[in-house]
Amino acid sequence: MVSTSTLVVLKGLQGSPPVTLTPLQQLLAPLAPQLELLWWVLWSGVLLYLFIYYIVLPFIRKKR
Amino acid sequence: MNDALPSERMFDSRIERRFFQWYKKLFSIAEIENSFTLQLAFGALLFLIFLTFFRGWELNPAITVEAYLSNSYVCWPYFQSCGQFYFLHVLPYGYSQGVLYSLLLGIISLVAWFMYRKDWALAHMGLVLLWLWKVLVMFVLTKILAQNFDYYEAILLFILLFLPRKLFFLRLTFVSFYFLGSTLKFDDGWVLGTYFTPLQTGLPIFGNALAPLLTNTVTFMEVVGCWFLFSERKILQRAAFTFFVIFHFYSAIIINYRFPVVALLMLVILFGINREKAPVPLDRRSAFGWALLVVLFIFQLTPFLAHADPELTGEGNRMRFFMFDANHQCRSLVTVYGTNGTSTTTETDSISARNRCDPYETWFTLKQDCLRDPSIARIAWTFDHSIDGGPFYRIVDVPNACALTYNAFSDNDWIKVPPQAPVVGYPVENVYY
Numbered sequence: 001m002v003s004t005s006t007l008v009v010l011k012g013l014q015g016s017p018p019v020t021l022t023p024l025q026q027l028l029a030p031l032a033p034q035l036e037l038l039w040w041v042l043w044s045g046v047l048l049y050l051f052i053y054y055i056v057l058p059f060i061r062k063k064r
Numbered sequence: 065m066n067d068a069l070p071s072e073r074m075f076d077s078r079i080e081r082r083f084f085q086w087y088k089k090l091f092s093i094a095e096i097e098n099s100f101t102l103q104l105a106f107g108a109l110l111f112l113i114f115l116t117f118f119r120g121w122e123l124n125p126a127i128t129v130e131a132y133l134s135n136s137y138v139c140w141p142y143f144q145s146c147g148q149f150y151f152l153h154v155l156p157y158g159y160s161q162g163v164l165y166s167l168l169l170g171i172i173s174l175v176a177w178f179m180y181r182k183d184w185a186l187a188h189m190g191l192v193l194l195w196l197w198k199v200l201v202m203f204v205l206t207k208i209l210a211q212n213f214d215y216y217e218a219i220l221l222f223i224l225l226f227l228p229r230k231l232f233f234l235r236l237t238f239v240s241f242y243f244l245g246s247t248l249k250f251d252d253g254w255v256l257g258t259y260f261t262p263l264q265t266g267l268p269i270f271g272n273a274l275a276p277l278l279t280n281t282v283t284f285m286e287v288v289g290c291w292f293l294f295s296e297r298k299i300l301q302r303a304a305f306t307f308f309v310i311f312h313f314y315s316a317i318i319i320n321y322r323f324p325v326v327a328l329l330m331l332v333i334l335f336g337i338n339r340e341k342a343p344v345p346l347d348r349r350s351a352f353g354w355a356l357l358v359v360l361f362i363f364q365l366t367p368f369l370a371h372a373d374p375e376l377t378g379e380g381n382r383m384r385f386f387m388f389d390a391n392h393q394c395r396s397l398v399t400v401y402g403t404n405g406t407s408t409t410t411e412t413d414s415i416s417a418r419n420r421c422d423p424y425e426t427w428f429t430l431k432q433d434c435l436r437d438p439s440i441a442r443i444a445w446t447f448d449h450s451i452d453g454g455p456f457y458r459i460v461d462v463p464n465a466c467a468l469t470y471n472a473f474s475d476n477d478w479i480k481v482p483p484q485a486p487v488v489g490y491p492v493e494n495v496y497y
Contacts, residue, residue, distance in 0.1 A: 008448065008456045008489035010395055010413035016492035019262040019453035022272050032255050039250040043287050046243075050291065054344050062346060 069183040088185050092228040092349075096184045101333060101340045102230055106187070107179060108329045109224060112217050113194045114172050115322065120209075122165040125154045127205045135432045138207045138425050141472035146205055147432075168194065188225060195221045207425070212387040213326040216241060219360070220330060223353070232342035233353035235334050239290050240357060241385065242308075244364040246286035248389045251375070253452040254279045259391045262453030263417060264493045268317045282311065293335045305335055318496055319418075323387070370474065372481040375451055377459060378422030379475060386420070390451040393491050394421035398430065398465075399444040417496040423447045423460050423479055424470055434466035442466055450491040457485040 007018055021029060028035070071084055088094060096102045131137040132147040139146035152161040171190045178187035199218055202210040223233045253259035257275030260267040267275045285307055292304035308331055316324040345353070367380030374381040375390040392414065399409045414421055430443050447460035459480050462468060468478055 006489045007492055008393075008395065008450070009492055010393060010415050010494075011411075012413065012415045013492050013494060016264060016494070019491050019493055021256070021258070022261060022275065024273065024276055025256045025258065025261065028256055028276055032252055035255045036250045039246075039255070039283060039287065043243075043246065043250070046287055046291070055346070058344065059346050 069186075070178065070181055071183050071186045084185055087189075091188060091226060092230065093184050093188055095228070095230045096188070096224075097182070099231055099340060102224065102234075103179070103184075104333045104337075105220075105224055105234060105330070106184075106191070107176075108333055109217060109221050110172065110175055110179070110191060110194075112213075112326055112329070113191075113198065113221075114169075115325070116198060116214065116217065117165055117168055117172075121201065122161070123154065124209065126209050127201060128152050128154050128157070128161060130154070130157050135429060135436070138428050140203065140207045141424060141470055143204060144428070144470070149205065168197065191221070192225055195225060207382070210382070211322075212385055213323045215385060216326050216330075219356075223356070227353050227356065228349040229342070229345045229353055231334075231340060232345055232350075233356070234330075235294070235342060236353075237357065237360070238330055238334055239293055240360060242286040242290040244360060245385045245387060246283055247364060247368070248375075248386065249279070249283040249286070251390070251452070252454070253388075253390050254283055256452075258452040258454075259388060259417070262391055262491065262493055264495055268314070285311070301335070305331070309336075372475060376449055376457065376481055376485075377475075377479045378420060378424055379479065381420065381422065389420070391417040391453065391494070391496075392419055392421040393417075393450045393456070393494050394419075395448045395456070396423075396426050397446045397448075398426075400433075401441045401444070402439050403441045404439070415494050417494055421449050423449070427460075427465060427468060427470060430465040431468070431470075440466065448488050453491055455487040456489045456491060457482055458488045459485045 009016070072081075075081070075084060096106060125131050126137060127150050129150050130153065132150045137147050137150070152164065153159065154161045171193055175187045175190035175194070178184075178190065195218070198214070198221075202214055202218060219237060220234060223237055224230055227233055249255075255276070257267070257272075257279040259279070261272045261275050266272045267278065270278055285304070289304050289307060292300045293308070295301040295304070309328065312324040312327045312331070364384040367374040367384055371377060371379040381389065394414045396412045397409065398412070399407055401407045412426075426445070426447060430445060434440055434443060442464040443466055444463050445460060445465040446458055446462075448456040449459050450456040457480075460478060461480075462478055468476075470476055
């Protein structure tokens with residue numbers, strides 16, 4: 001829970017409640033670094049698959 | 065003779081004919097002549113250029129002499145003297161920018177007429193001029209006019225105008241925009257959905273409770289689903305196409321029309337209404353297209369590798385696609401000390417989630433003040449930045465901003481990241497507008 005004494009209230013945001021996480025976000029928050037890594041792994045895997053399947057292999061076949 | 069193209073009637077000498085043959089071969093214009101999809105893309109990109117200029121750039125004083133004189137301009141970090149090249153005036157100070165944009169409107173109209181006459185060489189020449197102006201403004205003359213959709217348009221136009229194998233590379237690059245843009249979503253803002261939940265209005269229509277499910281679905285579609293736009297299995301292709309159509313219409317709720325218009329037009333033209341085949345090219349002529357893609361990947365990934373936290377520090381952030389990079393809030397506190405012993409303090413806040421809060425832009429203005437005003441002894445400056453509802457970090461805290469320099473291509477040691485940047489507070493809910 002955020003202490004209200006440390007809140008930064010910018011002009012135009014007076015009266016706004018402090019930012020809090022939803023229950024689902026609280027559940028996921030400890031796993032966030034692992035989930036971020038998982039996305040990078042998936043992204044790299046997709047890129048590698050596309051590169052090999054659509055560029056490297058056809059290029060090798062063409063050379064033969 | 066009445067069926068002759070305007071270029072054939074206007075330029076009918078042997079040398080002129082040979083020039084046109086060379087020009088058409090150099091820029092692979094036959095591909096446009098023979099592809100209805102490319103002709104549609106040509107018209108769509110011309111329309112998008114018109115949208116760029118119409119009430120976006122034509123009235124904007126960002127590159128005028130007055131912007132330079134009043135220090136209300138910002139140059140790119142790699143060309144910090146851009147303001148010295150400004151020569152235009154906008155009303156009420158003058159009408160030279162109006163004259164220029166009137167000429168550009170004339171070129172837009174001519175290109176449309178040449179398209180109607182199917183004279184693709186002349187239409188191409190006109191569109192090259194428009195593209196050159198757009199790129200000159202975006203990447204040379206000012207940092208503040210280029211939005212993500214401008215990047216899309218400039219890159220797609222480059223392919224359509226200059227590269228061979230146009231249709232294939234237009235499609236591949238368009239899908240790569242999703243794929244490259246997804247890299248910005250591999251952080252709390254999208255993994256936890258904290259881009260949207262700190263907003264007073266929350267995630268539109270769906271609300272905040274299931275925000276992480278929705279944001280991760282979008283990320284999945286941008287990493288994996290977008291490639292099914294190429295699928296030969298109709299159901300998969302249509303499913304991916306439908307998802308992105310709905311996604312872009314949904315996004316218009318918060319980001320308004322401009323970006324969705326670019327994305328939807330090109331999505332529908334390249335993957336929706338026409339299924340012209342464009343196989344993967346592996347010949348020498350396709351090397352330029354592949355090289356462009358490699359460059360796009362390098363630009364997108366370099367900020368992750370070269371800078372500690374581009375979203376927080378702004379370093380390198382605009383050298384890549386940066387849409388929905390993070391929900392930003394920031395506060396800048398500037399105290400100007402005069403040579404006569406006086407001081408003036410100014411606080412500037414940013415509450416809109418989409419203002420990137422780049423400390424470079426504040427520093428650039430302060431630096432110009434230092435250079436122009438001899439009565440300034442020094443400028444003390446702090447800059448606090450919160451992203452995705454996280455803590456405010458004091459990323460800049462310097463006694464004299466005048467003494468600083470900004471390096472465009474590496475980290476600037478006066479911009480701190482946690483743990484060197486201390487937490488100075490926590491944010492309240494902000495807004496997107």
